[in-house]
Amino acid sequence: MNKSTITFFERKFPSANMILIKDQLPILVDSGFGSDVKDTEQLITNAGVLPKELHLIVNTHYHSDHVGGNFHLQKNYSLPIAAHKWEANLINVGDAEACSAEWLDQPVEPYSVDKMLSDNDEIDTGSGVLQVFHTPGHTLGHISLYEPAKELLICGDLFHKNDIGWLNIFREGVNAIQRSIESLEKLAKLRIQTAYPGHGPQIENPLDTIDMARKRLEKWIGNPEKVSWHACKRIFSFTLIINNGLAREEIDNYLLKCGWFQDFARYAFQTPPKDFVQILLDEMIRSGAASWHNNCLIATTPYQAPEQQWLKNNIKPRDWKTQNLLI
Ligand SMILES: [Zn+2]
Numbered sequence: 121m122n123k124s125t126i127t128f129f130e131r132k133f134p135s136a137n138m139i140l141i142k143d144q145l146p147i148l149v150d151s152g153f154g155s156d157v158k159d160t161e162q163l164i165t166n167a168g169v170l171p172k173e174l175h176l177i178v179n180t181h182y183h184s185d186h187v188g189g190n191f192h193l194q195k196n197y198s199l200p201i202a203a204h205k206w207e208a209n210l211i212n213v214g215d216a217e218a219c220s221a222e223w224l225d226q227p228v229e230p231y232s233v234d235k236m237l238s239d240n241d242e243i244d245t246g247s248g249v250l251q252v253f254h255t256p257g258h259t260l261g262h263i264s265l266y267e268p269a270k271e272l273l274i275c276g277d278l279f280h281k282n283d284i285g286w287l288n289i290f291r292e293g294v295n296a297i298q299r300s301i302e303s304l305e306k307l308a309k310l311r312i313q314t315a316y317p318g319h320g321p322q323i324e325n326p327l328d329t330i331d332m333a334r335k336r337l338e339k340w341i342g343n344p345e346k347v348s349w350h351a352c353k354r355i356f357s358f359t360l361i362i363n364n365g366l367a368r369e370e371i372d373n374y375l376l377k378c379g380w381f382q383d384f385a386r387y388a389f390q391t392p393p394k395d396f397v398q399i400l401l402d403e404m405i406r407s408g409a410a411s412w413h414n415n416c417l418i419a420t421t422p423y424q425a426p427e428q429q430w431l432k433n434n435i436k437p438r439d440w441k442t443q444n445l446l447i
């Protein structure tokens with residue numbers, strides 16, 4: 121008999137949501153942003169599982185908001201981590217592209233993946249299983265997890281209640297749109313009562329949400345500018361969140377150093393990057409994604425600013441090897 125219980129933690133940015141499966145072999149899905157690790161531990165402890173009692177951490181994908189707690193949890197409690205094999209390989213060699221951390225300019229402390237996952241694998245929770253579905257699109261190694269007895273889906277950043285995961289068409293090709301559509305179609309065949317996304321609230325009518333996400337992506341196929349605006353705004357909002365806002369005079373220098381900004385300006389909008397700064401700022405204000413407070417541009421979505429000392433370390437996968445941080 122399936123005796124597992126599932127707790128969904130809806131978290132503020134910069135941390136992604138987490139899901140705790142309480143069973144004989146307790147499993148945590150995603151581990152939040154690195155600066156929030158104390159809260160991460162507190163949340164699961166309050167839900168009745170001590171971090172050291174976890175059997176496994178599973179990552180839906182390797183973005184910093186989903187894997188940031190891995191370092192601390194693995195180092196302090198020797199917890200094993202599972203992820204899709206393609207992302208696991210990049211992590212385990214400390215590839216500079218891992219987590220898209222360089223391109224996005226997002227810090228991620230080192231961890232290693234112990235269990236490589238593939239499509240159709242099953243993860244034992246004790247009295248039940250989680251089925252692994254490879255659902256690429258948002259990242260190439262993105263996975264979703266399905267609990268068949270309870271008809272629950274954990275969908276990471278494939279889709280959210282009122283949004284879809286942004287697509288990295290420069291690093292992953294314009295086919296990322298098609299891959300996302302196919303991933304949604306794969307999940308639409310399941311019986312799902314509730315979906316737990318990586319951001320925002322749980323979804324009670326997930327098949328409708330999946331259908332809406334698919335339609336939105338289909339509209340994007342002939343309109344790559346839309347995909348690019350969506351991604352630019354999400355990435356820049358996250359930047360503003362982790363920096364707790366940027367002063368007007370630092371924005372140009374900051375953006376012009378960023379891989380994502382350069383790529384979108386040049387290739388999506390055919391605009392010299394220095395001319396794209398004001399265009400992006402205008403769109404952030406127009407869409408309500410950010411607003412000016414005195415001289416500082418602040419993200420409007422609710423967030424918890426990272427501790428500045430943590431942020432200063434600014435560790436990325438390319439440092440893992442040179443600083444002997446590989447685990
Ligand atoms: Zn996310």
Ligand SMILES: [Zn+2]
Nearest residue numbers: 181183258277
């Ligand atoms: Zn993501």
